[in-house]
């Protein structure tokens with residue numbers, strides 16, 4: 001039985017099409033990432049799968065159960081960690097956990113094994129009110145609460161948003177370690193580099209899934225030679241390259257500009273010469289391996305219009 005499956009999910013908020021015929025399958029024990037920028041539709045999809053939002057159309061099943069007809073049974077089998085910290089700020093760490101355990105008719109002791117690795121890190125602060133915890137500790141508490149009833153499927157909506165890099169890494173380590181318990185995890189993020197920490201990912205943009213693959217598989221499908229180019233002025237390079245008749249995609253990437261050409265075989269010197277003949281001196285150019293972000297940019301390139309700030 002597929003733990004998470006969705007078919008042709010459409011979500012309209014009035015005139016806003018938040019999800020446009022989204023289909024998805026996540027296999028048992030997978031750590032699966034929904035990757036996309038703000039507004040891509042990640043929260044809407046997670047809420048629909050988590051039985052918190054009714055889709056405009058389409059169907060979805062969790063552990064073989066329909067998200068509309070069998071939502072009550074589903075809720076017993078899933079854990080959900082929303083994007084915003086949603087625990088009771090005035091309750092202590094321990095009280096929050098006991099509260100969530102009691103909702104599911106269980107106790108902290110009964111399921112201690114599953115959350116032990118995570119909970120032990122905040123246990124010294126168990127008498128502290130949740131509102132007084134640091135960001136990283138709040139995240140660990142929220143994850144412990146989402147796991148307290150031993151869910152088969154865990155949904156996490158942008159758990160690393162606004163969290164410091166060490167706590168971000170901690171969270172991914174915790175998710176990796178949950179794989180040994182065979183929990184199926186669907187996690188959303190806008191940080192492209194986190195895609196590499198997932199078994200498989202779906203890249204989302206404007207309510208659509210653009211591609212689903214393993215991070216390596218996705219990168220292997222990037223079929224054009226990719227070049228990183230820089231000189232003193234990225235904006236000038238972008239402007240000149242966009243005007244170049246052979247340009248396929250051009251976008252800023254840190255201090256560099258990433259470029260692909262419409263032709264399969266090119267001599268990078270030709271591009272350097274073109275730029276230098278067009279008021280862009282001191283051009284450095286090198287061929288590089290694509291990252292997940294490059295794959296994303298390539299898939300969305302039709303919508304990319306870079307304008308200077």
Ligand SMILES: Nc1ncnc2c1ncn2[C@@H]1O[C@H](COP(=O)(O)OP(=O)(O)OP(=O)(O)O)[C@@H](O)[C@H]1O
Nearest residue numbers: 013016017018036037038039040041042043044045
């Ligand atoms: N309740 C709502 N009413 C109207 N529009 C909404 C509502 N919720 C979301 N939207 C719109 O639907 C689109 C998808 O939003 P959604 O929150 O699902 O995306 P997201 O990828 O999770 O982004 P974010 O990180 O900003 O939450 C956006 O254009 C958003 O403005």
